[in-house]
Amino acid sequence: MGSFTVPRYLAETARRDSGVSSWIAELPAVVAGLARQWSLQVGEPFQPGGQCSWTAPVTGPAGHGLVLKVGFRFPGGEERDEAAGLRLWDGNGAVRLHAAQESPAAYALLLERCVPGAPLGQILPEPEQDHVVARLLRQLWAQPHSAYPFRPLAQMCAAWAEEFEQDYAAADAAARIDPGLARAGIALFRVLPRTAERGVLLCTDLHGDNVLAAQRSPWLVIDPKPYVGDPAYDVLQHMLNCEDRLAADPAGLASRMAGLAGVDPDRVRQWLFARAVQESIGSPLMHQVARRLAPA
Numbered sequence: 001m002g003s004f005t006v007p008r009y010l011a012e013t014a015r016r017d018s019g020v021s022s023w024i025a026e027l028p029a030v031v032a033g034l035a036r037q038w039s040l041q042v043g044e045p046f047q048p049g050g051q052c053s054w055t056a057p058v059t060g061p062a063g064h065g066l067v068l069k070v071g072f073r074f075p076g077g078e079e080r081d082e083a084a085g086l087r088l089w090d091g092n093g094a095v096r097l098h099a100a101q102e103s104p105a106a107y108a109l110l111l112e113r114c115v116p117g118a119p120l121g122q123i124l125p126e127p128e129q130d131h132v133v134a135r136l137l138r139q140l141w142a143q144p145h146s147a148y149p150f151r152p153l154a155q156m157c158a159a160w161a162e163e164f165e166q167d168y169a170a171a172d173a174a175a176r177i178d179p180g181l182a183r184a185g186i187a188l189f190r191v192l193p194r195t196a197e198r199g200v201l202l203c204t205d206l207h208g209d210n211v212l213a214a215q216r217s218p219w220l221v222i223d224p225k226p227y228v229g230d231p232a233y234d235v236l237q238h239m240l241n242c243e244d245r246l247a248a249d250p251a252g253l254a255s256r257m258a259g260l261a262g263v264d265p266d267r268v269r270q271w272l273f274a275r276a277v278q279e280s281i282g283s284p285l286m287h288q289v290a291r292r293l294a295p296a
Contacts, residue, residue: 004028007049020052023072023105027054030070034108038099040068050223052079057113066098067111073104083109084148085201085226093139094221095212114212114220121208126242129208132219133238134260136211140221141200141231150201153229154193161186164278177280177287181294185277192271196230203234207241232258232267236275243285250276250289269293 006014006024014021031054035042039061046055053071060066071079086097091112099110120129164186168176176182203210203224214220235257239246245253254272258265273293280286 004031005045007045007047007054009048009051010054013051020072024054026105027070030106030108031056031068034068034070034101037101038068038110040066040110042068058110060098060110065113065115067095067113069109069111071107071109073106079107079225081148081150081226082224083107084150085203085224086111088143088145088148088201089140091216091220092143093136093217094224095214111222112214112216112220114214114222116213118213119209120211120213120219121241123213126208126245129238129242130257130260132211133206133208134235134257134262136219136221137203137206137231137234137261140203140224141234143201145201145228150226150228152193152199153202153204153227153233154190156204156227157189157193160278161189164189164281167281171281175282177277177290181290182277182280184295185274185280185290188270189274189278192267192274193229193233196232196267198231199228200231202227202229202231205237206234207237209241230267230271231261232263233271235261235263235268236271239272240275240279246289247285250293254293270295 004027010024014024031042034040041059043057046057049055052074053069055067055069058066058068073079083097083100086094090096095114096112097109098112101108120132124132168182203221204227205223205225206221210223211219211221239253239257242253250272251269254269255265258268273290276286276290276293280290
């Protein structure tokens with residue numbers, strides 16, 4: 001491999017997180033061990049890369065182009081079920097998983113390589129991205145999931161709500177949203193996952209940078225964070241990344257995405273309000289979105 005390169009976004013995370021920094025010091029040996037175990041020729045990592053993982057193109061023993069992803073394991077375990085989700089989807093809307101290995105400090109995935117691999121967010125304008133994201137979500141939601149104990153969305157929302165309340169209490173007054181909106185939004189964030197009429201296997205982090213152009217299928221999802229729960233939740237991250245349209249007409253954007261994805265527009269609007277509150281500390285945009293979507 002020659003000298004070991006740390007991609008820019010991962011290096012930025014390491015400057016903020018001493019745990020990630022210590023983990024990066026062990027990465028060269030970890031990657032070398034995986035290369036031996038899976039008989040890989042490892043290339044330079046993708047730039048700017050991910051914030052919490054080291055990902056690079058590799059060549060397998062049969063000469064096939066693949067991707068090696070080595071991720072940091074956070075205490076909250078967001079990444080816990082990525083491999084299980086990819087196995088279940090088996091290439092239906094997402095990249096295929098070829099192998100996986102876990103250790104206490106890291107997890108490693110050997111993945112299908114997308115060619116040409118350009119992110120959706122860099123190729124299509126946002127209104128066209130809406131159609132791709134909605135179509136992919138419908139594919140992912142269609143797969144049965146009862147054979148594996150994926151975590152419920154309510155668990156993630158409860159943890160994020162608790163984190164919000166701690167951060168809100170510690171934040172400066174200027175960074176806080178109105179206390180009434182904060183209480184209403186976070187209460188809704190806890191309630192919504194428990195009132196869904198159906199539960200599907202969610203991606204939870206689907207947006208234009210996590211969808212790549214490919215040959216086997218025009219677009220494939222990478223980097224899912226699977227949970228089981230309300231499909232209306234799963235359109236949120238894409239909308240949060242569409243900042244200009246979100247600022248201009250959050251209710252209209254919620255209605256549009258609900259229609260394309262085939263989910264209840266009222267629930268999408270409620271989810272967007274609750275998530276805007278949860279993301280609101282220090283964010284003028286999320287303050288604005290929450291105020292405009294607040295229940296009457």
